[in-house]
Amino acid sequence: MKKLLVVIAAALMSSGLFAQAAGNWVAYSDEEGNGGSSTAVATENNGTVNFSGTVTTQYQYGYAGIRTDDAAFIEALKSAKGIKLTVKGDGKKYSVRVETTDRPDYCFHQFTFPTSGSNKTFEIPFTRLTQEPWGKAAKFDPSKIKTVSIHTVGQPIPQYSLDIVRLELLK
Template identity: 25%
Template sequence: MATDKLICDFSTPHCLDWYSVDDAVMGGESGSRFYRNPDSTGTFEGFLSTENSGGFASVRTFLPDRNYSDYAGIRLRVRGDGKRYSFRIRNDDRFDGIVYKNDFDTISGEWMEVSLPFSEFKAAFRGRTVEGTHPIDASNIVQIGILVSKKQVGSFTLTVDWIKAYTSGQ
């Protein structure tokens, strides 16, 4: 039986190349960044604005190891700001297209572990749920990311200690 598989802990170079994709791509005014902290955590922070039809900020990275078919889902250890975030998975290397998302709430200032079963990820395209698509392909997870949206205007900060794939029964 497989054990947890570390995806990112921000202490090794393979998971440090995150880039922002914010609503500025469509004229919005939100902005975000992702950076590594001295304690080997990562922080996603920025400002969310709904001006000029905006309303989302996100970061993503490409994974060197893409087969997670022996796992049941993703687990993150995060310290949030009380806002709702969305963990995103892409089965391709495209900039746009179908993404699989699973939302989670945070408690301001508290570390917490969030478990996101692959079976509960929903297909979406540009913020809208897409019905009738095939389920997430855990054997080919190309990109992962984090997004904040839903008119949660203002500053946001989410610190991530690690991201792992977990096995069933955990």
């Protein structure tokens, strides 16, 4: 069974499409390790992953996110030109972060995008990724990619909901 899944994943990647199931996404929030009370839940329905919850100010930099470190996808991403992300949201802004192993200060390269109630696709070459102004500036190195995450922007957020419809390699 595991070999079959690897073959299916390879076929999807070679076509440029790699839609993630909820099992490949892990939700996280400031509740874990920072003493906050924000929430994050990931569910999957027909190939679309929904990421929802709340962001509080109990932790001064309240946040919630969802990430994938699927080994096959991450390895393929290292030789891609970027990502193509299709989402449907709640009108709020989110950031997609391409996290690398060389950022001990967590100032990852990211792209912030608006959402709406309809599907919206963003083509994000690595050259469009920027860092937050508070961290140490560093050149983006695709060979060091470890995770792709999608993160809330701002706080408090009484309720958020984002559908990740498709995540693709930008070739």
